[in-house]
Amino acid sequence: VKRLLLGSLTALGLLSTCASLQAATKDLGASFDRGVADTKKGLDPFEQSVAGRKCKAIQDAGLAWEEEHAVGGAIAVGVASKNGGLSLAPLGSEARPGAQADDQRTLYLAEVGTTLAAFSPRPTISWTFAVLDSDQVNAYSAPGGYVMVTRGLLALVENEAQLAGVLAHELAHVSLQHALHQYKVTKSWQCLMTATKDASVGNLGLNFSGTKLEFLDVNKLTADAQAKLFNPLVDAIVSKGFAQADEFEADALATDLLVSAGYDVREYEKLLGKLPSTGKVWPNHPEPAARVQKVEEERQAWAAFGATAVVPPLDPRAKFSPR
Amino acid sequence: MTLPRPRWLLVLVPLVGLAALAVQTGQSLYIRAKDTKLLKDDSLTAAPAGLLQPGTEVKWQAVSSRNKLLHHVKVTFGGQEHDGWVLQGNLAPRPPVPEYLKSGEGLAVDPQVFASSGAATKALDEAGTAYAKGLSQPDLAQRFEAAERISRAVDVRRLAQRNAGLGLASVDAAVAKGGRK
Numbered sequence: 001v002k003r004l005l006l007g008s009l010t011a012l013g014l015l016s017t018c019a020s021l022q023a024a025t026k027d028l029g030a031s032f033d034r035g036v037a038d039t040k041k042g043l044d045p046f047e048q049s050v051a052g053r054k055c056k057a058i059q060d061a062g063l064a065w066e067e068e069h070a071v072g073g074a075i076a077v078g079v080a081s082k083n084g085g086l087s088l089a090p091l092g093s094e095a096r097p098g099a100q101a102d103d104q105r106t107l108y109l110a111e112v113g114t115t116l117a118a119f120s121p122r123p124t125i126s127w128t129f130a131v132l133d134s135d136q137v138n139a140y141s142a143p144g145g146y147v148m149v150t151r152g153l154l155a156l157v158e159n160e161a162q163l164a165g166v167l168a169h170e171l172a173h174v175s176l177q178h179a180l181h182q183y184k185v186t187k188s189w190q191c192l193m194t195a196t197k198d199a200s201v202g203n204l205g206l207n208f209s210g211t212k213l214e215f216l217d218v219n220k221l222t223a224d225a226q227a228k229l230f231n232p233l234v235d236a237i238v239s240k241g242f243a244q245a246d247e248f249e250a251d252a253l254a255t256d257l258l259v260s261a262g263y264d265v266r267e268y269e270k271l272l273g274k275l276p277s278t279g280k281v282w283p284n285h286p287e288p289a290a291r292v293q294k295v296e297e298e299r300q301a302w303a304a305f306g307a308t309a310v311v312p313p314l315d316p317r318a319k320f321s322p323r
Numbered sequence: 324m325t326l327p328r329p330r331w332l333l334v335l336v337p338l339v340g341l342a343a344l345a346v347q348t349g350q351s352l353y354i355r356a357k358d359t360k361l362l363k364d365d366s367l368t369a370a371p372a373g374l375l376q377p378g379t380e381v382k383w384q385a386v387s388s389r390n391k392l393l394h395h396v397k398v399t400f401g402g403q404e405h406d407g408w409v410l411q412g413n414l415a416p417r418p419p420v421p422e423y424l425k426s427g428e429g430l431a432v433d434p435q436v437f438a439s440s441g442a443a444t445k446a447l448d449e450a451g452t453a454y455a456k457g458l459s460q461p462d463l464a465q466r467f468e469a470a471e472r473i474s475r476a477v478d479v480r481r482l483a484q485r486n487a488g489l490g491l492a493s494v495d496a497a498v499a500k501g502g503r504k
Contacts, residue, residue, distance in 0.1 A: 062423040062431060065442050073451030077467060081458035090465030091472065103473055110474040111482055118494045121420045123355060123377075124438040126445070130470040160489075175420060215425050219449040226454055256416035262491040305346045305394075306386035307411060310490040 046192060055191035058214050059184050065125065070218045071183055072144025074226065076128075078234030079140050080148060084133035087151055101321070105131055105154075108317040112160060113147055113167045119260040120253075121175045129167075137275070141170035143180045151320055157271060160312040164261065165268025168254035176253060178246045186229075187216060204228055244286045248294050255298040264309035265299040346383060352396070354379040355415035357435065361407035365393045372407045373400065377434055378419050381409065412492035446471050 046056035080086055088106055089099035109129040117127050127145040132138075134150040141147045147170045149163075157163045173179065191214060193203040204225045208214045218226065242250075258265045272292045278285035346352075354375040362369040365387035375381070381396035384406075393408045421431030424442055437443060447467045455464035483493050 061429065062421060064423045064425040064427070065437070066425045066445075069442075069445060070448035070450045073447045073467070074454040077447075077451045077455045077458065077463055080467070081455070081460055081463060085460035085463055086466040086470060088466050088469050088473075090462040091469040092465065103469075106470055106473045107476070110477045111485065113474075114477045114479070114482060115486055115491060115494050119355060119415050119492075121415070121417045122422070123415075123419065124422065124434045124443055126443045126471070126475065128467070128471045128474045130467070130474075175417075177420070219453075221450070223453060223456075226450060230454055253417065260411075260414065260416055260492060262411075262486075302346050304348075304386075305383075306391050307492075308391065308490055312489040312491070 051195035052192055055188050055195055058188040058191055063180060063184060064215050067216055068180060069144040072142040072146055074230050075233055076142040076146035078230055080132055082238045083150060087131040087133040104317040108315050112164050115261050116164060116168050116171055116257045119257050120171050139166050139170050141173045145174055147171060154318050157314060159267060159314050161263040161267035162271040164258060164263045165254060165271055168257040169250050172250035172253035176249055178242060247286050251291055251295050252298045255295050259302045259307050262308045262310055264311045267311055269295050348384055350383045351380050352383050352414045352416060353418050354413060356413045359409060359413040361409060363407060365389050365408045372405055444475060
């Protein structure tokens with residue numbers, strides 16, 4: 001029951017990012033409030049009916065790639081919109097001044113990212129890498145393999161090993177499906193409200209197809225339903241942070257990926273050490289010093305592996321011309 | 324000898340609660356590249372004792388003192404435990420996450436089947452395109468399409484050469500996604 005309540009409280013946190021998650025629950029509406037009340041009374045709202053139990057199973061079931069990709073794409077677009085958009089010419093306007101440099105910068109990110117993704121637990125999904133046109137130092141990821149870094153972050157990293165550390169961390173969030181789980185919790189509540197014919201404001205009227213995965217075709221939602229589903233998630237991403245446990249877990253996997261690919265993990269530790277204290281910005285985020293310590297422990301655990309640890313220079317393609 | 328692939332349809336690997344991975348003798352690592360050679364000794368020219376497939380669990384033993392790119396592993400197939408040597412670049416630290424397709428009726432699909440299904444290379448969906456309308460950058464969906472096109476255009480063979488030149492692990496064509504070079 002406790003787990004359910006905690007899961008519910010983060011029900012609308014969706015995108016996996018270093019600057020987000022844990023979200024606004026108010027849009028789930030009255031049904032959600034009743035659900036929490038039932039939970040407090042020791043009643044699991046999902047356990048009150050056969051349909052409810054089926055809906056709860058969504059939280060632990062696999063999610064079809066088609067759905068993950070559609071959801072992740074929308075969330076990535078929303079987050080990019082709040083971070084200056086993409087530093088890349090739209091398809092079809094490659095003749096724009098600077099477009100070639102933007103393309104090459106994106107390609108460089110994709111090369112480093114592809115190297116790391118090959119060692120990840122999700123080597124076969126299509127990863128998409130992009131630069132956000134923002135001077136803030138940040139990076140984001142979204143379900144469906146979307147990984148984005150800001151131009152501010154590219155200006156901060158001193159070498160490719162540091163850049164790889166950031167990309168590996170975001171790859172880890174997607175691989176560990178942190179955000180995807182949050183989406184599934186949200187979806188299970190919507191399923192419950194649909195099953196119980198709850199007409200509260202939090203019920204988006206989603207159509208569950210009835211397949212074993214309860215496939216939800218978000219592409220066919222109305223624009224209003226899409227906005228109601230995605231807006232709170234995007235807003236949460238840009239202002240909140242992942243749970244500390246998720247951040248530490250992503251750092252641990254990032255370390256594993258860096259070691260496997262041959263990058264010197266100590267450069268990632270250096271970069272983390274340069275980040276400002278997160279306390280005032282993202283209350284849920286672990287402090288950089290604590291992250292450095294955990295990454296160092298993970299790196300030392302790999303010592304017997306004897307892998308090479310190189311620090312390639314940052315490719316000139318990553319650099320921006322002065323504005 | 325080519326080993327059968329892991330039974331993806333029956334065995335789901337949970338990825339929750341992963342603790343720090345201390346790499347020591349007997350630690351589980353996972354084959355990540357298709358047709359990975361299990362070499363009979365720690366020489367790149369040694370004869371293969373078998374070919375291992377992605378997701379196969381191996382027990383790490385030690386790194387070679389002659390060639391640090393080769394690792395001694397133990398792997399069970401055919402009801403017997405076998406010794407051999409595997410290139411570092413073919414070892415992954417974690418098991419692959421099961422992937423699902425809408426047509427899979429809730430069952431995980433083999434990673435190679437998933438990769439070749441084409442689903443993994445699709446462009447931004449209608450939901451993303453529709454959601455992008457009304458956001459601050461009107462052509463954001465088209466910019467994402469450009470980012471996807473560039474990301475899919477990575478030439479894995481050229482990348483392998485680049486990485487080798489930098490001293491990084493090899494990323495060879497064996498791990499390429501469906502349709503990649």
